[in-house]
Amino acid sequence: MTFSLTALQQAYLTDQMNKVSRSFALVVPAVENPLREYLAVAYLICRVVDNIEDCTQPFTWQQERFAEFVTLLDFPEQAHELLAVWELEPWPGLSHDEMQMMGVAGGLMLWQIYAQIPEHPRSSIAHWTLVMAQGMEQVINPNQTDFFFSFDGVRLPRSAEDYDRYCFYVAGTVGHMISELAISHYGLHGAAAERLLVNSEASGRALQKTNIVKDFAKDLQRGACFLPADWLHQANYKPLSLAGAPRSWKEKVLANVLVEFEDAVNYVLDLPHAAAGFRQASLLMMLPGYQTLLVAARKHDHLFTPAHHVKISRQTMAKCLVDARLMVTDDDAILAYSRNMRAELSQALEPDR
Numbered sequence: 001m002t003f004s005l006t007a008l009q010q011a012y013l014t015d016q017m018n019k020v021s022r023s024f025a026l027v028v029p030a031v032e033n034p035l036r037e038y039l040a041v042a043y044l045i046c047r048v049v050d051n052i053e054d055c056t057q058p059f060t061w062q063q064e065r066f067a068e069f070v071t072l073l074d075f076p077e078q079a080h081e082l083l084a085v086w087e088l089e090p091w092p093g094l095s096h097d098e099m100q101m102m103g104v105a106g107g108l109m110l111w112q113i114y115a116q117i118p119e120h121p122r123s124s125i126a127h128w129t130l131v132m133a134q135g136m137e138q139v140i141n142p143n144q145t146d147f148f149f150s151f152d153g154v155r156l157p158r159s160a161e162d163y164d165r166y167c168f169y170v171a172g173t174v175g176h177m178i179s180e181l182a183i184s185h186y187g188l189h190g191a192a193a194e195r196l197l198v199n200s201e202a203s204g205r206a207l208q209k210t211n212i213v214k215d216f217a218k219d220l221q222r223g224a225c226f227l228p229a230d231w232l233h234q235a236n237y238k239p240l241s242l243a244g245a246p247r248s249w250k251e252k253v254l255a256n257v258l259v260e261f262e263d264a265v266n267y268v269l270d271l272p273h274a275a276a277g278f279r280q281a282s283l284l285m286m287l288p289g290y291q292t293l294l295v296a297a298r299k300h301d302h303l304f305t306p307a308h309h310v311k312i313s314r315q316t317m318a319k320c321l322v323d324a325r326l327m328v329t330d331d332d333a334i335l336a337y338s339r340n341m342r343a344e345l346s347q348a349l350e351p352d353r
Contacts, residue, residue, distance in 0.1 A: 003116060005116075009109060009113055012110075012113075013040040013041070020044070020101070023288065026317075028040050030281040030284060030324075031277040035182065035278065036277075037113070038117060038181050038185075041110065041114050042125045042129070042178065044101070044110050045110070046132060048069065048107070049129060049132050052069060055092060057090070061089075062140060066133050066134075066136075068082050068086070070130060073129065074126070076111040076112070079108055083102070083104045083107050083111075084104055086107075120184060121185075124181055125181075127177075128173045128174070131169070132170065135168070135169025147162050149229070154220065155224055156225040156227065156228065157226065157227075157228045158228065158230065160228050160230060163227065164205065167208045167209060168201060168205065172200075172201035172205055175200040175201050175202070175203045176197070176200050180197075182271075183196060186275045188272070195270040196267065196270050199263045199264065202264060203260075203285075206257065206263070207264075207286075209260055210293055213257065213303075214296070216308055217306075217308040217309075220240065220242065225239075225240060227239070227253065231249070235249045235304075244303075244304055244305050245303070245304045247349075247351070250349075251300075251349055254293060254296060254297055254300075254349070258293065258342065258345060261341075265286070265334060273329045279328050279329070280325060283323075283328060283334070284320065291312045291316050291320060292311070292312050293345060295311065296310045297344075297348035300349060
């Protein structure tokens with residue numbers, strides 16, 4: 001089956017990527033076609049799942065939308081009919097662009113392109129976005145309290161294991177999905193493919209845990225926390241009221257993310273140099289994550305307080321773009337970057353002398 005998009009379809013993917021995630025929109029162009037287009041479609045379908053989860057409608061309403069999402073994965077030819085129903089529904093909690101994606105005008109072309117993707121890559125997208133949707137449904141289910149539960153009006157995971165389980169559903173699934181797509185695209189086999197899959201999950205978790213630290217205060221505003229209750233208990237639950245936390249506790253949170261980044265580095269190193277586009281894309285995700293973690297470490301006095309604000313500058317992002325291009329096939333440079341980041345993070349967290 002030949003996969004070829006029209007200029008209009010290509011423009012649609014570019015426009016939608018820029019609307020929903022400018023950072024990921026910078027990543028995708030590094031990759032060769034058709035993998036570039038597969039990744040764009042996969043990412044946008046993941047955003048459809050996010051939109052259902054983020055909508056503040058009752059859980060029973062969200063359950064219905066998740067069931068319809070599964071129908072779209074299996075029968076994308078029904079997209080016009082389903083999206084016509086969706087666009088008549090209110091979607092509180094979503095931005096204008098997010099709501100547009102859930103209707104015919106903004107969403108139909110996505111599912112039309114998805115239907116054109118050859119069976120093998122489309123099955124990877126369908127499988128892992130289904131796992132993601134099923135996991136998110138568990139997270140928001142108010143009747144399922146053994147995974148996430150409510151504490152003082154905030155919904156959060158019970159344990160560190162549940163924290164990792166949540167990160168698997170929302171990001172580890174993405175790591176598996178894009179790795180399968182890359183393995184197929186570059187024709188990787190045997191040990192090379194197996195090594196890539198080993199760290200694919202941790203690579204996704206590293207970025208998700210970075211975002212959890214970065215967005216902690218913003219998530220609290222909508223009644224959500226993704227750090228586990230057994231950790232928060234150690235800090236007397238003070239972070240949930242933005243009342244700060246002991247330095248050692250903040251170090252624990254950041255150290256947990258850093259371990260995931262070490263596996264993410266191995267993920268990049270396991271990519272053959274011939275897969276230069278996907279290597280560069282992986283670095284374009286990893287390097288800003290490292291830099292975001294460093295900002296958090298340098299602002300550790302403000303973490304989990306009303307002054308909690310973690311964001312890298314445009315200049316830092318621009319430097320990440322340059323660094324990713326320069327070190328794409330230089331394994332020694334990648335390892336040196338990782339060592340330097342660990343040293344800087346450690347230094348940032350040292351007590352003031």
